[in-house]
Amino acid sequence: MTDTLRILGIEGTAWAASAAVFDAERDEIVIESDAYQPESGGIHPREAAEHMHEAVPRVVERALEHARETHDGPADEPPVDAVAFSRGPGLGPCLRIVGTAARALSQAIDVPLVGVNHMVAHLEIGRHTADFDAPVCLNASGANAHLLAYRNGRYRVLGETMDTGVGNAIDKFTRHVGWSHPGGPKVEAAAKDGEYVDLPYVVKGMDFSFSGIMSAAKDAYDDDVPVADICYSLQENIFGMLAEVSERALSLTGSDELVLGGGVGQNDRLREMLGEMCAQRGAEFHAPEPRFLRDNAGMIAVLGAKMYAAGDTLALADSRVDPDFRPDQVPVTWRADEPELAAGRGKATEGDRQVRGAEALVDLEPAAGRVTKRRRAKTYRHPALDERLRTERTTLEARLTSLARREGVPTPVLSDVDPHEARLELEYVGDRDLQAGLSPARVRAVGRHLARLHRAGVVHGDPTTRNVRVDGERTYLIDFGLGYHTDHVEDYAMDLHVFDQSLVGTADDPAPLREAVREGYRAVGAERVLERLRDIEGRGRYQS
Numbered sequence: 001m002t003d004t005l006r007i008l009g010i011e012g013t014a015w016a017a018s019a020a021v022f023d024a025e026r027d028e029i030v031i032e033s034d035a036y037q038p039e040s041g042g043i044h045p046r047e048a049a050e051h052m053h054e055a056v057p058r059v060v061e062r063a064l065e066h067a068r069e070t071h072d073g074p075a076d077e078p079p080v081d082a083v084a085f086s087r088g089p090g091l092g093p094c095l096r097i098v099g100t101a102a103r104a105l106s107q108a109i110d111v112p113l114v115g116v117n118h119m120v121a122h123l124e125i126g127r128h129t130a131d132f133d134a135p136v137c138l139n140a141s142g143a144n145a146h147l148l149a150y151r152n153g154r155y156r157v158l159g160e161t162m163d164t165g166v167g168n169a170i171d172k173f174t175r176h177v178g179w180s181h182p183g184g185p186k187v188e189a190a191a192k193d194g195e196y197v198d199l200p201y202v203v204k205g206m207d208f209s210f211s212g213i214m215s216a217a218k219d220a221y222d223d224d225v226p227v228a229d230i231c232y233s234l235q236e237n238i239f240g241m242l243a244e245v246s247e248r249a250l251s252l253t254g255s256d257e258l259v260l261g262g263g264v265g266q267n268d269r270l271r272e273m274l275g276e277m278c279a280q281r282g283a284e285f286h287a288p289e290p291r292f293l294r295d296n297a298g299m300i301a302v303l304g305a306k307m308y309a310a311g312d313t314l315a316l317a318d319s320r321v322d323p324d325f326r327p328d329q330v331p332v333t334w335r336a337d338e339p340e341l342a343a344g345r346g347k348a349t350e351g352d353r354q355v356r357g358a359e360a361l362v363d364l365e366p367a368a369g370r371v372t373k374r375r376r377a378k379t380y381r382h383p384a385l386d387e388r389l390r391t392e393r394t395t396l397e398a399r400l401t402s403l404a405r406r407e408g409v410p411t412p413v414l415s416d417v418d419p420h421e422a423r424l425e426l427e428y429v430g431d432r433d434l435q436a437g438l439s440p441a442r443v444r445a446v447g448r449h450l451a452r453l454h455r456a457g458v459v460h461g462d463p464t465t466r467n468v469r470v471d472g473e474r475t476y477l478i479d480f481g482l483g484y485h486t487d488h489v490e491d492y493a494m495d496l497h498v499f500d501q502s503l504v505g506t507a508d509d510p511a512p513l514r515e516a517v518r519e520g521y522r523a524v525g526a527e528r529v530l531e532r533l534r535d536i537e538g539r540g541r542y543q544s
Helices: 045-070 092-109 118-130 166-177 184-191 211-222 227-253 268-281 297-309 383-406 440-455 489-506 510-524 527-539
Strands: 006-011 016-023 028-035 082-088 113-117 136-140 145-151 154-160 257-261 284-286 354-356 360-365 370-375 414-418 423-427 468-471 474-477
Touching (some): 006 045, 006 092, 006 297, 016 045, 016 297, 028 045, 028 297, 082 118, 082 297, 113 118, 113 297, 118 257, 118 284, 118 297, 136 227, 145 227, 145 489, 154 227, 154 489, 184 227, 184 268, 227 383, 257 268, 268 284, 370 383, 383 414, 383 440, 440 468, 440 474, 489 510, 489 527
Parallel strands (some): 082 113
Antiparallel strands (some): 006 016, 016 028, 145 154, 354 360, 360 370, 370 423, 414 423
């Protein structure tokens, strides 16, 4: 990227009409925004589009005026080098207005167009302001919630919400209470006077779900539970879930850097939890300043500058917007020579004596054939919630590890369990994690193991390449702490989805491995589970 580069960015995916100028030489970003504020309820697409139609020209003109005033080149030279705009994901009517404005401006001042993925921009502004090399990114916004990491030229989705975005979930509760949009700041304010009450906590590997906790919160309000207590507990559980899956992503990838993006990232408690989680495991955490967390054109301009410098521009004929623009569809051209995650750091091998996972410290004694696993207290979680999860998961892991063996699934033999101390002693199995020894044959075996579990009415809950041990071609499933009994096809398909995501996030060439796990599952399990898996993959909840 040349030091003199200047980019004008335009954002308008949902509610914020915004334009910005990024000056690379000064690393200076000037943002002009005009946010849509609904009179009641959430965002109304028609009203949002009407707001964009009126507001986009105003904010673009103000940003362009700043560009002209600060331009020190010849008067007949354009004040910016390119126009970047948010192509998606977002509300189609809003995106089309932004796309039209960007095309018109690029033609009027005769500069190239750059089409930016809104969600990747959330990640890149954090990476830019933190100066991190290869972070995991948690995006927590109104319509989205997912984990991304860079590998093999793209940002891979490691985990995501399986129903609704985190901000939208909170807004559903506040609308039920009768509070105006946006609900997040009101929940944050009310939570300051609350006490903890039990609410659902749903984590499936690095995926998560908010529908159950929102229904329970509404029921609690209808049952006259103090609204401050509900708000406090919503934050503790929802943000606890986001912190936990972020830690799982750090553990899976071996990264020691986490960046936060999205409007919900303005919440003090969420940032506090993520910072404490990272400090506890020796990782670095960065949240950009609030103006870069909410939807803004500054992040569009910064990523637009990186893309422009890499020659990644659009012809007018190819500049259509895409409301369902997935972050993993974007070729990351601007990072071709930069480091990616060294997948597998922290894996267990014969030479290790202690391994730190996402949940536990594991002491390895290969000579004695023994492993001792201790679930550590998570200081970022509320003590009552943390104690419940550690106890429940230790008990479940012991029970399901033994049950899986009876169903013909290779697992370690359990020798001792202490739920109150959250401690397990198990047989030492394998000589490495699957992550360090990926092959179609081994992955195919994992598919068969999962099918046998599902036939017995059990899901593993967290089947990743870190939770499979290998010895030659023999594979063992470990770490059943997120497992449970179920007869729902959706749960079995989600189990496969979690494993599939871990392959995408850690394998250099995931395609043959993804096919192999399906082959293995099909040999033992039900085709209807694979059909439901295809349905889950098509939902793309990190789309708008």
